[in-house]
Amino acid sequence: LAKTTQPISMDSYEGQEVNITCSHNNIATNDYITWYQQFPSQGPRFIIQGYKTKVTNEVASLFIPADRKSSTLSLPRVSLSDTAVYYCLVGDMATGRRALTFGSGTRLQVQP
Amino acid sequence: GAVVSQHPSWVICKSGTSVKIECRSLDFQATTMFWYRQFPKQSLMLMATSNEGSKATYEQGVEKDKFLINHASLTLSTLTVTSAHPEDSSFYICSSWTGPNPYEQYFGPGTRLTVT
Numbered sequence: 001l002a003k004t005t006q007p008i009s010m011d012s013y014e015g016q017e018v019n020i021t022c023s024h025n026n027i028a029t030n031d032y033i034t035w036y037q038q039f040p041s042q043g044p045r046f047i048i049q050g051y052k053t054k055v056t057n058e059v060a061s062l063f064i065p066a067d068r069k070s071s072t073l074s075l076p077r078v079s080l081s082d083t084a085v086y087y088c089l090v091g092d093m094a095t096g097r098r099a100l101t102f103g104s105g106t107r108l109q110v111q112p
Numbered sequence: 113g114a115v116v117s118q119h120p121s122w123v124i125c126k127s128g129t130s131v132k133i134e135c136r137s138l139d140f141q142a143t144t145m146f147w148y149r150q151f152p153k154q155s156l157m158l159m160a161t162s163n164e165g166s167k168a169t170y171e172q173g174v175e176k177d178k179f180l181i182n183h184a185s186l187t188l189s190t191l192t193v194t195s196a197h198p199e200d201s202s203f204y205i206c207s208s209w210t211g212p213n214p215y216e217q218y219f220g221p222g223t224r225l226t227v228t
Contacts, residue, residue, distance in 0.1 A: 034215040043116075043205045043219030044156070087155070095214050099146040100207070102156045 004088045009107040018075040020106050022088030025069045030094060033064060033071045036087040038105070044087065048073070075108075083110045114140045114210050118220035125196055125227055133191045133223045135206030141186035142208035146217075147179075150203040162189040196227040 005023040012018045024033070032051050036044040037059075048055055050062040050071070061074040075082055085105040115138040125131050135145055143164045148156040160181055161169040168181035180192040193200055207219040 032215060041203070041222065041224065043207065043222050045219065046113075046216045049213070049215060089215060091215060093214060098214060099148075099158045099161060100156075100215065100217060101158070104155050 004090055004103050006086075006088055006103065006106045008104060009109065011109050011111065012078055013111050014079055015077050018078050018082070018108060018110075020073045020075075020086050020088075020108070021070055022073070022090075023070045024088070024090045027068050027090055028092065030092045031068075031090050032093050033062065033068075034089045034091075035060070035062065035073050036089065036100075036102075038085045038087065040084070044102070047086075078108075078110050080110050080112060082108065084108060114138075114208075114218045116142075116206060116208055116218045116220040118204075118206060118223050120223060121221060122224040123226070125225070127197055127227055128195055130192055130194045131196055131225060133193070133204055133206075133225070135189045135191070135208075135220050137187045137208055137218075140208075140210045142189070143186060145183060145189040145206050145208045147181065147189075147191050148205045148207070150205060150222075152203075156205060159191075164189075193225065196225070198227045201225055201227045 034049040035047050037047045038044040047059050048062045052064050055062045063072040085107050087102050087105040117136045119134045145162040147159045150156045159174045162181045162183040164183045170176045183189040203222050205222040207217045209217040
């Protein structure tokens with residue numbers, strides 16, 4: 001599994017765009033990048049996944065540069081309810097049924 | 113998406129007693145479930161992999177006689193913390209997946225265990 005590095009914490013204000021970058025320098029050719037969100041006292045929730053370029057869904061956008069050594073999760077116009085820990089995971093989709101390895105994540109605090 | 117439930121959502125027990133936590137897949141069959149533990153301000157740590165109809169696989173450092181896992185049906189896995197001690201107080205979370213994407217897993221809401 002590729003090792004990932006994320007900022008420990010970030011602060012933002014309501015209405016701002018938040019970009020959380022994850023570094024994964026030793027990402028392998030078959031690895032995908034997945035982001036999870038965990039609200040306080042809840043289980044994590046899958047939010048987005050990508051391989052290269054840009055992926056967008058109703059929750060977030062994921063930007064992946066050509067070298068794939070990093071990725072950026074973008075949350076548009078955050079609200080207080082976006083306060084959570086965001087985890088970046090990198091791994092091969094062909095791993096089959098296996099548990100996920102979570103790093104330390106990025107704790108996002110949104111202020112009013 | 114698929115739904116995983118846990119019961120109870122929180123429990124307080126006295127030191128030395130046992131506590132059972134249930135993890136259910138509500139709308140899919142889960143041949144494999146994963147149990148994680150999360151201490152305050154820390155990340156999730158895998159404890160064990162639960163397979164329906166067979167013995168669970170425990171991670172290094174997790175005592176299998178203390179954390180009993182039973183996966184007797186395709187929709188239910190249970191984790192029993194035996195002879196609980198205050199250091200077992202934690203947030204216990206289960207997960208499973210419906211395939212084919214191994215990175216799109218469904219997590220339960222978690223169980224907060226406090227041992228007094």
